Amino acid sequence: MLGEYRIEGRGAAEIAAGVERAVGAGELQPGQPLPPMRELAAHLGVNPNTVAAAYRILRERGVIETAGRRGSRVRPKPATTGREELRVEVPPGGRDLSTGNPDPALLPRLAPALAAAAEQGDRRPVRYGDDPVDADLARIARAELDADGVPAGPLTVTSGSLDAIERVLTAHLRPGDTVAVEDPGWGSLLDLVPALGLHTVPVGVDDDGPRADDLRRALEAGARALIVTDRAQNPTGASVTATRARALRAVLRDHPGTLLIEDDHGHGIVELPLHPLAGVTRHWAFVRSAAKAYGPDLRLAVLAGDPVTVDRVRGRLRLGPGWVSLLLQRAVAHLWAHGAVDRAAVARSYRDRRTGLVDALAERGVVAHGRSGMNVWVPVPDETGALARLLQRGWAVAPGARFRLASRQAVRITVSPLTEEDIAPLADAVAAAVRPSPARTYG
Secondary structure (H helix, E strand, O other): OOOOOOOOOOHHHHHHHHHHHHHHHHHOOOOOOOOOOOHHHHHHHOHHHHHHHHHHHHHHHHOEEEEEEEEEOOOOOOOEEEEEEEOOOOOOOOOOOOOOOOOHHHHHHHHHHHHHHHHHHHOOOOOOOOOOHHHHHHHHHHHHHOOOOOOOOOOEEEOOHHHHHHHHHHHHOOOOOOOEEEEEEOOOHHHHHHHHHOEEEEEEEEOOOEEHHHHHHHHOOOOEEEEEHHHEEEEOOOOOOOOHHHHHHHHHHHOOOOOEEEEEOOOOOOOOOOOOOOOOEEEEEEEEHHHHHOOOOOOOOEEOOHHHHHHHHHHHHHHHHOOOOOHHHHHHHHHOOOOOOHHHHHHHHHHHHHHHHHHHHOOOOOEEOOOOOEEEEEEEOOOOHHHHHHHHHHHHHEEHHHHOOOOEEEEEEEEOOOOOOHHHHHHHHHHHHOOOOOOOOOO
């Protein structure tokens, strides 16, 4: 059955676990069909309802999908084979521009903030039952959200942006619901949504953010949620403009039951103003992470939202980790309060590298995108060929397949490691790499 692989087990959980292990090991390939439920039940000697329950578990975990009479099959991008596995090996002596990491030289020193937080903890140790959100962190975060036009609402703290998004989705949606996502978009998010048993529908992105017409079509087709990156969109660098925000809010106003999630991970590294969408739907969440400006190991994000959403997230946190470490919260509050990062200087640094590369590529006839943040997105006619040719020249960039659903092929270049002297040779290499391979003739 299924070629060399035999599905085994007597209970639903056992059957599902066996299939998931096979997918993770590559013994079951993306797109490979699973046997009909009655056929598998007869083979295993179990009730068909047991197999139906196993398939339901696999769907909810994002491992398989079911398409009516065509049956069930392994998802093209199952949750067990994440997009981060799509990577390139950096050649010896090569430059790695594929990671999406910030420039370490632009990150603050953490020792003073952690020492101050520890000293505060020594004076007043955290106890079970204490407020799970540090008062200073909440005060600073709320003041900045108010200044940026984010609607009033309660706050909580999560372990980074992806943790916040997962908790908000599971607070409102159920397996089988559809989520409108940016395409191209954040690869980890494109993995997370199907892993929760949810379906994705792509919304096209240009330099000004998600396209309003695409969003309208997605919502009219039944999407129950929308996830938007306000600034420094990964991978394209898009930033939602005031005009685009008005158009998106108009669409959302016609669909007030939509769950809106906004990700502002670019806070602190982007010079462009924020144009939030929150306030036109009943349920919303606005997520602001510390990772890009203060360091990826600071697994902390502030989540603002409507009272129902924040209360559900807080309740689920209580039943799991309880709270995000107050020591970490106080350290981030100290960084924010003492201006540990010169945000304007950081934004200028990334802007100069990004626009320098985009302009250099334009001079060489190559269209590239990078309106904000630390990445440049370059559409290419042949993604695999472009990656290989760049590797030959010593440059490793990220394959666009990590970030795409239905959008065209491209590569993502992280500008954080670049110096001014790198721009011209990199632009030369990219320009050579994106040209179609010459046709070969054989006499």
